[in-house]
Amino acid sequence: xxxTLVHRPELLRRLTAGVQGPLTLINGPAGSGKTVLTAHWAxxxxxxxxxxxxxxxxxxxxxxxxxxxxxxxxxxxxxxxxATVGRPSRAEGVTQSFLVRLxxxxxxxxxPVVLVLDQFDTAQPPAMTEGLDFVLRHAAGGxxxxxxSRTDSLLPLHRYRAAGEIAEIRQADLRFTQxxxxxxxxxxxxxxxxxxxxxxxxxxxxxxxxxxxxxxAMQRSPDPEAFVRQFAADRTTIADYxxxxxxxxxxxxxQDLLLRVCVTDRVHPDLADALTGRDDAARTLAGLARDxxxxxQVDASDWYRLHPLFAEVLRAHLRQRHPGLEQQLxxxxxxxxxxxxxxxxxxxxxxxAGDWQFAAGHLVDDLAIxxxxxxLEAEQLNRALAPLPAEEPGAAPALVAxxxxxxxxxLPGYEDAVRRADSRLTPGSGAAARxxxxxxxxxxxxxxxxxxxxxxxxxxxxxxxxxxxxxxxAAHPEARALMLAALGAVRLGAGRLDAxxxxxxxxxxxxxxxCGPGTGPTADAGTGPGTDPATQYPLCDALGSxxxxxxxxxxxxxxxxxxxxxxxxxxxxxxxxxxxxxxxxLVLAGVAAEHGDxxxxxxxxxxxxxxxxxxxGSRPDSAAVVLAAVIAARIAxxxxxxxxALAVLTRLRTAxxxxxxxxxxxxxVELAVAEAAAHLARGDAPAALRALDEAPxxxxxxxxxxxxxxxxxxxxGPAARELAGLPADKDLAAPAxxxxxxxxxxxxxxxxxxxxxxxRRAEAADLARPEGLRLPFAEGGPRAARTPRxxxxxGPRPGRPAEGPPPVVxxxxxxxxxxxxxxxxxxxxEEIAAELYVSxxxxxxxxxxxxxxxxxxxxxxxxxxxxxxxxx
Numbered sequence: 001x002x003x004t005l006v007h008r009p010e011l012l013r014r015l016t017a018g019v020q021g022p023l024t025l026i027n028g029p030a031g032s033g034k035t036v037l038t039a040h041w042a043x044x045x046x047x048x049x050x051x052x053x054x055x056x057x058x059x060x061x062x063x064x065x066x067x068x069x070x071x072x073x074x075x076x077x078x079x080x081x082x083a084t085v086g087r088p089s090r091a092e093g094v095t096q097s098f099l100v101r102l103x104x105x106x107x108x109x110x111x112p113v114v115l116v117l118d119q120f121d122t123a124q125p126p127a128m129t130e131g132l133d134f135v136l137r138h139a140a141g142g143x144x145x146x147x148x149s150r151t152d153s154l155l156p157l158h159r160y161r162a163a164g165e166i167a168e169i170r171q172a173d174l175r176f177t178q179x180x181x182x183x184x185x186x187x188x189x190x191x192x193x194x195x196x197x198x199x200x201x202x203x204x205x206x207x208x209x210x211x212x213x214x215x216x217a218m219q220r221s222p223d224p225e226a227f228v229r230q231f232a233a234d235r236t237t238i239a240d241y242x243x244x245x246x247x248x249x250x251x252x253x254x255q256d257l258l259l260r261v262c263v264t265d266r267v268h269p270d271l272a273d274a275l276t277g278r279d280d281a282a283r284t285l286a287g288l289a290r291d292x293x294x295x296x297q298v299d300a301s302d303w304y305r306l307h308p309l310f311a312e313v314l315r316a317h318l319r320q321r322h323p324g325l326e327q328q329l330x331x332x333x334x335x336x337x338x339x340x341x342x343x344x345x346x347x348x349x350x351x352x353a354g355d356w357q358f359a360a361g362h363l364v365d366d367l368a369i370x371x372x373x374x375x376l377e378a379e380q381l382n383r384a385l386a387p388l389p390a391e392e393p394g395a396a397p398a399l400v401a402x403x404x405x406x407x408x409x410x411l412p413g414y415e416d417a418v419r420r421a422d423s424r425l426t427p428g429s430g431a432a433a434r435x436x437x438x439x440x441x442x443x444x445x446x447x448x449x450x451x452x453x454x455x456x457x458x459x460x461x462x463x464x465x466x467x468x469x470x471x472x473x474a475a476h477p478e479a480r481a482l483m484l485a486a487l488g489a490v491r492l493g494a495g496r497l498d499a500x501x502x503x504x505x506x507x508x509x510x511x512x513x514x515c516g517p518g519t520g521p522t523a524d525a526g527t528g529p530g531t532d533p534a535t536q537y538p539l540c541d542a543l544g545s546x547x548x549x550x551x552x553x554x555x556x557x558x559x560x561x562x563x564x565x566x567x568x569x570x571x572x573x574x575x576x577x578x579x580x581x582x583x584x585x586l587v588l589a590g591v592a593a594e595h596g597d598x599x600x601x602x603x604x605x606x607x608x609x610x611x612x613x614x615x616x617g618s619r620p621d622s623a624a625v626v627l628a629a630v631i632a633a634r635i636a637x638x639x640x641x642x643x644x645a646l647a648v649l650t651r652l653r654t655a656x657x658x659x660x661x662x663x664x665x666x667x668x669v670e671l672a673v674a675e676a677a678a679h680l681a682r683g684d685a686p687a688a689l690r691a692l693d694e695a696p697x698x699x700x701x702x703x704x705x706x707x708x709x710x711x712x713x714x715x716x717g718p719a720a721r722e723l724a725g726l727p728a729d730k731d732l733a734a735p736a737x738x739x740x741x742x743x744x745x746x747x748x749x750x751x752x753x754x755x756x757x758x759x760r761r762a763e764a765a766d767l768a769r770p771e772g773l774r775l776p777f778a779e780g781g782p783r784a785a786r787t788p789r790x791x792x793x794x795g796p797r798p799g800r801p802a803e804g805p806p807p808v809v810x811x812x813x814x815x816x817x818x819x820x821x822x823x824x825x826x827x828x829x830e831e832i833a834a835e836l837y838v839s840x841x842x843x844x845x846x847x848x849x850x851x852x853x854x855x856x857x858x859x860x861x862x863x864x865x866x867x868x869x870x871x872x
Contacts, residue, residue, distance in 0.1 A: 001036065004187040004212075005040060006176070006187070007040075012044070014169060015146070015169070021164075022136050022143070022165050023136065023160050023165060023167070024145070024146045024166070024169075025157070025169070026146070026148045026169045026174075027148075027168065027170050027171070027292065028174045029307075030294075033174050033208035034148040035118055052116050054116045055116065055117055057117055057118065061128075063092065064090050064092055064094055066128050067102075079106075085102050094131065103140075107138070112143065115146070117145060117148070118148045120153060121153065129155050132155065152290055171296075176207075177839065178194075178198065179839075181200060182197055184211055188216070190218055190224050192218075192225060192228065198834060203231075203308070204309060210238055213241060242313045246293055247314070258295075258314055259317060259318045260276050261275055262314035262318060263315065266304065266305045269302065272285060274333075274336045275333065285304050289304060327354060330352040331353040331355055333349040334353055338350075343362065343363075344371065344377040344380060344381060347359045348380060348381065352384065356389070357394060359388075360397040360400040361396045363396070363400055364396040364400065366472070366475075366476070367435065367479060369399065369436045369440075369479070370439065370478045371476075373537075374534050374536070374538055375533050376534075386404065388401050395429060398418070398420040399436045399440065406440060411447065411448070414444060422437070425437060431464050431468050435461060435465060438457050438460035441460065442454055446490050446621070451494045454487055476534075478534035481511045484504070485504065487503040489504075489621045492504075492549060493621055493666070493667070494666055495665070497552060504542045508539060511532075536573035536575060540584075541566075543563075544563065545621070545623075547559045547562035547563040547566060548623055551587050556772070566583065580826060583608070583621075583624055585604040586605070586631070588600075593635055597868075598638065598639070600867050601631070607824060607825070626670055629648050629651075629671070632645075636648065638775060643682065646678045649675050668695045669699055669701065669702050672697075675691040676688035676692050679691060688708075688709035689706065689710070692709060700733075703722050703723075703726055704736060704743060707722035708739075711743065711750065716747060720747055723747065741763050745757045745761045812854075819850065
């Protein structure tokens with residue numbers, strides 16, 4: 001055993017259990033730790049009645065020599081065999097009678113013999129494996145074999161599997177976990193951060209020798225942490241190991257194939273034939289995968305992938321052995337992939353070949369420019385297109401360059417690129433290019449918060465779409481979904497709620513549209529027909545914005561439904577944190593605040609803030625920013641802390657001024673109304689009136705706020721005139737109607753008409769009850785006293801949910817609560833495991849227990865239920 005050893009108790013237990021049967025197979029590529037694991041187990045006695053015996057099988061051992069070594073191993077291990085067994089008389093082979101006598105001798109052994117045959121794949125002529133199978137099957141349990149090999153043995157493994165007489169430990173089991181890697185680095189006295197270890201695991205994919213070789217190199221590095229971030233496999237001992245142990249072990253034709261297919265992330269036999277000019281790839285690739293030559297089949301499909309470190313080494317070797325060939329291979333791969341409808345891979349290969357006309361033209365002509373903003377491949381495409389030179393001629397490269405800049409919110413870079421595109425677009429430019437320009441105008445208009453520019457660009461895009469073939473348009477629903485979601489968000493920011501709702505509803509419908517052939521998800525993303533991962537981001541975005549519209553219109557139940565749907569899409573589609581929207585949590589915060597459930601409101605508001613802060617590639621919409629401040633201020637005012645409420649609004653104004661951001665008229669009124677409420681919470685009615693007078697508006701919300709401030713100041717006459725100027729109740733949105741009822745009740749009470757005040761309060765209570773509203777009954781600062789019964793009719797007591805679910809089955813443990821808290825941050829199972837330094841299986845176990853205790857079946861429901869119960 002090596003001096004530095006990682007203890008792997010689970011695999012040791014599986015080995016011990018395996019030798020209760022006749023055959024245990026440990027199969028994995030070079031350097032995966034097969035021999036070390038088996039040696040560790042054997043050195044500990046193997047927990048078997050007899051200490052395991054060891055035989056390392058040498059290359060080119062003839063059958064007779066092999067059996068002579070087996071007999072010597074048995075003899076040295078103290079196994080007494082009858083003299084009649086004899087010994088092989090010639091190297092070429094043994095007689096059947098010898099095998100019969102050996103099997104009979106082992107069958108008579110008082111204790112089973114456990115024999116380790118290490119590196120059995122190095123010499124497996126059929127006569128040897130057939131003889132071993134015969135002895136194993138006829139030894140009546142007296143012989144148990146442990147095989148380590150890089151390739152599947154020629155033994156009839158299917159028979160052993162069918163009989164349940166084989167235990168297998170394979171490559172997936174041998175891969176190091178993060179804890180294993182940390183233990184090995186600790187053995188080398190290396191103190192590496194958890195993030196550094198995670199990066200090392202991503203680079204090596206748990207390959208034991210790779211982790212070990214990196215550890216040795218890190219010991220020699222002045223900055224081990226930096227080494228993990230910067231090391232190149234082709235310039236380390238890893239390259240020497242892989243070239244000698246894997247590449248050089250293959251015949252010349254196979255080496256040539258490996259060097260040519262390494263230019264792609266995954267390879268199909270037909271693609272390999274296109275790269276090599278031969279027709280033997282199917283057989284060769286299958287053999288390499290079977291032999292664990294650092295190439296594996298992808299999900300039982302016809303595709304294969306190289307281990308990333310091996311691919312990196314091969315690419316370096318290709319450049320050295322055949323200068324200039326790599327670019328040609330990328331070009332061939334691009335055209336083959338394009339011909340089979342794999343757009344993302346084709347574009348990436350075209351970019352790697354430096355063929356920018358092909359790469360950009362393919363995106364623009366196929367109407368796939370939206371893929372730079374959404375979908376599983378967005379990051380890959382943006383990374384591939386990052387080197388696109390500004391001087392590349394043609395409109396398509398300029399449009400793609402503009403899209404790439406807009407995707408990372410580089411507005412100056414976008415404007416430069418789009419000016420180049422505009423100078424190259426002519427009246428005769430194709431419809432696809434003109435559509436791409438209009439599409440970018442819609443997204444840029446949203447980023448700039450410019451409703452007029454967004455509307456113009458959207459109209460242009462709709463007009464050009466009519467010129468394009470419907471199947472091509474249908475093949476990329478994400479483009480239309482992105483445009484509609486942007487249009488709805490801009491209208492929302494301008495306070496045009498009905499128009500925003502129309503666009504956002506259409507965006508949700510566009511996301512549900514079936515995909516076209518060829519470039520749809522089946523070709524590019526591997527998902528089933530009718531689903532498209534590229535629409536998941538705009539769907540999450542549109543649902544979040546639609547939830548904001550419903551919240552602003554007072555339809556709380558529908559707002560919460562859309563918000564939860566948005567969060568469910570983000571969770572189920574595994575959107576990365578940087579692509580998630582905080583709108584869902586923001587709306588749930590607003591709903592909880594309206595219900596008077598302040599702990600839940602604060603929790604959702606904090607999550608919305610965290611998600612917004614983590615977002616990359618998008619700026620929060622102005623409506624969401626304003627509403628977040630308004631909700632936070634309302635919560636503070638509800639609790640009587642007017643100073644805190646004012647501080648929230650001041651921070652928002654300061655940030656907007658520093659960023660030179662334009663604020664819509666709608667937002668100005670919302671902030672003025674919120675500021676007035678904060679002043680009333682401080683008992684300062686004159687300041688509330690000043691804040692409202694600085695932002696004059698004819699909106700009902702402004703009128704109601706003035707009436708509330710006038711009433712708080714004791715000016716009942718002007719307050720009555722303000723209320724009289726409101727539209728009819730049926731023309732008011734639900735929140736405004738409720739506020740009007742309450743203010744009329746307060747006005748009646750102030751004028752001494754108690755009966756009218758009670759009637760108005762009863763009407764308000766009836767109006768508020770369906771949505772469980774409570775906050776409006778406590779807002780506005782000093783006003784005519786309400787009876788406790790009136791104040792409590794519409795909703796629950798503060799801090800309690802409107803309709804609380806039944807209690808949990810049993811309390812959550814501290815660890816379960818921590819897992820649930822991480823789940824509420826929208827982390828994946830693997831990310832939670834990394835945060836808590838446990839395995840993914842442990843996280844899954846905790847989640848199952850949480851579901852049982854909370855009486856739910858899904859993670860999102862567990863988070864929502866825990867928040868409703870005040871557990872988070």
